[in-house]
Amino acid sequence: MERKELAGIEQTAMVCTLLHESHAFFTGIVGISFLAFFSGFMLYRKLTSALSEKSEGEALFRAVVSVASDGILLVDAESLQILEANRGLEAMLGYGEGELTGKSLSSLTACDHDFHKGASPGESVESSSRAADRVFLTREGREIHTQTKTTRVRLKKREIVCLSVHDITERKQAEEALRTVTMELERRIAERTAELSEANARLTADIEEKIRVETALRKEESIRRMVFDAIPDMITVIDRNLRIIHSNWGGGYDYVPQEMRSGTPYCYDAFYPSQGGKCEPCHALEAFTTGKVVCREKLNPRIGHVEICAYPIFGDDGQVLMVVEHARNIDERKRLEEERLKFQKLESVGMLAGGIAHDFNNLLTGVLGNIYLSKTLAPKGGKLARRLEEAEKAAQRAASLTHQLLTFSRGGEPVRKTVSLEKLIRDTVSFGLRGSNVRCEISIPPDIWPVQVDCGQISQVIGNLIMNADQAMRDGGIVTVCAVNAIVGQKESPTLSPGRYVKVSVTDSGSGIPDSDLGRIFDPYFTTKSSGSGLGLSAAFSIIKKHGGVITVDSRLGEGSTFHFFLPAADGVAAEIEGEPAAPGRERGKILVMDDEEIIREISGEILAHLGYRAEFCTDGAEAIEKYKEARESGEPFDLILMDLTIPGGMGGKDAMKRILEIDPDAKGIVSSGYSSDPILARYDQYGFRGVMTKPYDMEEMERTLRRVMDEEKRG
Known part of the structure; x- marks a missing residue:
């Protein structure tokens, strides 16, 4: 029975070998080899199942195994002793016929293998066969790579391992060569790819840089173009x-x-x-x-x-x-050149007007002084006294005009004093509307707050507004002037500091101002009149601003206009003459008068004498200093010095007062000038003076100022 089983196995092996030789080539497809193995094992299964019935198959099996090119081994499962090997395996390993029988399988392999893992007894070969790649050693010790199929069978309580060995050394070598070639190709490809990647990276960087540069150039060109197009020229x-x-x-x-x-x-x-x-x-x-x-x-x-x-x-x-x-x-430049020429002409006219006003003020000082003295001699209430009063008013109006000329010519800081606006408004309106067919209605409450202003400049503002109202009502009408007390908060007017103000409004019923002109009416030289200079409202705006106030306008075309201006209210009361006039013949003090105009010295001397003062005279600052020193050394010093601010060709009041204060820090000085816009008059106390009087002198104001300064205590 054992021989029959071996014969069946040999037949199966032979069939497998024949099938393998007919289909397996070195360059064959792995799938075909696998199919051949699978078919052989299927045949092996059939043959095994027929061993018990067909003993004659043993001879056939041995014939197949002996001629198979693949190696066939029968090995004891426990001792791994080779029971039988076909000629194919002997030739494969370089052994002669029968030399492998009895050898240990371990001596033929390069390493330990799990040959004992085969089919378990009773299992079908198909389901339990194991295939693996194993390395065998030839007689010379050379390694051979094989693909081995292992199957375990039990014969009479003896386990036998059947191995089918297929030499795949050439395939392994080919695979190794292929792998080497592949690795070399991959290395070369990698190197080439790296070179290409590097070149591609450089190319990409170049392209990106080109794009960036082109974008920057386009942006720069766009900006240049926008700037180029934005140039107004x-x-x-x-x-x-x-x-x-x-x-x-x-x-x-x-x-x-x-x-x-x-x-x-x-x-x-x-x-x-x-x-x-x-x-x-x-x-x-x-x-x-x-x-x-x-x-x-x-x-x-x-x-x-x-x-x-x-x-x-x-x-x-x-x-x-x-x-x-x-x-x-260059239309605007042409216009500005015309404006500059106009301004230069106005500046020349202003300088001329200033000089005329200064000389005229000196003359008016003589006129008003003589009128004042004549009034003291004329019977009160008589016809002569009334004529003298009218002459005095006319001279005062002339003085107001010269004051406006000085303001126009030089501007300057206002020479403030605390007054009530009522008299100033009424006198200015009466003078401005003389000979006009326009009637004025004035509304001023008796409790109107006093203001600290330059009377000449505020009179100019009111006069300009009255003149504009008169010109706006060619066919006659009514102009209304109102003054009210006003408390201004932060919310009411952001352009004014919070506090107490006197608000003056001048309203006409004329043609009104177009909306297109409202924003420009206070601009210099802006006028809608063919004969206008465009300076009236501009001067009014400047004067009110210098007084710490603001001027605005409300107007509708065809409905008239209302101008409002705000002046800060004074903390004190309006100035009044204190006490009774000095009695003639009673000396009240010694005064040094410094003035280059003889008429001023003469009339000042007579007025001072009338007021009870003893006066001495000099023509310039150097002489005033000498006289003051001599009087002080003689024991009869001057109580007060009345000094003209400007002395042509000589030392004026400012420098002379500085020198006198060095001699006597308690010296009392009053500065006087026909240039009422001089900034020293507005800040006289900063130059050492105790008071200020503008020419032409207001006699009542002169007496009041002299008494106030004379009564002041010495400087501490």
Whole structure:
């Protein structure tokens, strides 16, 4: 029975070998080899199952096994002793026929293998066969790579391992060679890929840099273009044929019509289409010819006065390649030049007016002084006294006019004193509307707060507003002047500091002011009158601002206008003459009068004598210093010095007072000037003076100031 089983196994092995030799080649497809193995094992299964029935198959099996090219081994499962090996395995390992029988399987392998893991007894071969790659050793010790199929069978309580060994050394070598070639190719590909990647990275970086540069250039060009187009002046580039090849068409002026903004138009067609040809003279052509910058002014019928400069651009050969033209509208510059000339004329007139006003004030001082003295001699209530009062009022109005001339000519800080506005308003309105068909209604409450103002300047403001109202009502009408007390908070007027104010409103029923002009009526030189200078409201605005107030206007076309101005209320009360006039003949003090005008010295001496003062006189500061020193050394010092601020060709009051205070720190000085706008008059105490009087003298104000300063205590 055992021989039959072996015969069956040999037949199966032979069949497997034949099948394998018919289908397995070195270059064959692995799938076909696997199919051959699978088919052989299927056949092996059938043959095994038939061993018990067909003993004659043993001979056939041995024949198949002996001729099989693959090795067939039968090994004891426990001892791994080779029971039988076919010729194919012996040839594969370099052994002679029968030399492998009895050897240990371990001596044929390069390492321990789990050959004992085969089919368990009773299991089908198909389901329990194990296939693996194993290394065998030849007689010479050379390694052979094989693919081995292992199956375990039990014969008479003996376990036998059947091995089918297929030499795959050449395939392994081919695979190794292929793997080596593949690795080399992969290495080369990797190197090439790295080179390509590096080159690609460089190319990508170059492309990105190019894109970045192009983007930056486009952005820069866009910005340059926007800046170029935003220039309010027009800049054009002209070639030798006088064609415009580049221009900032988006300039601030509409130099060129829309239809000319494409292509390359001739410059003369673009700027002067009505001429029908080249300009004569042509500044661009002259720049091409001479190579020099050419600038000219032209009157363009569409855009006004234009200044055009042509700048030649030279090439490497020194020839003019193109000309850059710069065109600028100079209408505003022309207007400013006219304004400057007008201002210079007004400044000259102002200087002349200031000089006239100064001299006129000196004359008025004499006139008013004599009127004052004449009033003291005339019977009270008589006709002569009334005439003298009218003459005094007229002279005072003349003094007000000279004060306005000085304000117009020089401006300056206001010389403030605390007064009630009622008398100032009534006198100014009465004078301003004399001979007019306009009637004025004045509304001022008796408890109106006093204000600290320059009477001459505020009179000028009121006079300008009354004059404007009178001119707005050519056919007559009513102008209303109201004054009220007002407390202004932060919310009521952000332009005024919170506090107490007197609000004065002047309302007319004239034609009103157009909305387009309301924002400009306080601008210098703005006027809608053909004969106006445009300085009245501008001067009013400046005066009120210097007084710490504000002036505004409400107007509707056809409904008239109302001007409001606010003046800060004073903390004290309006100045009044204190006490009774000095009795003639009673001396009240010794006064030094310094003035270069003889008429001033004479009338001042008479008035001072009338007021009870003893006066001495000098013509300039140097003489005043000497007289003051002599009087002080003699034991009969001056109680007060009345000093003219300006002495032509000599030392004036400011320098003289400084020197006198060095001699006597308790010296009392009053500064006087016909230039009422001089800043020293507004801040006289900062220069060492105790009081101020403007020419022409108001006699009551003069007496009040003299008494106040004389009664002051010495400086601590």
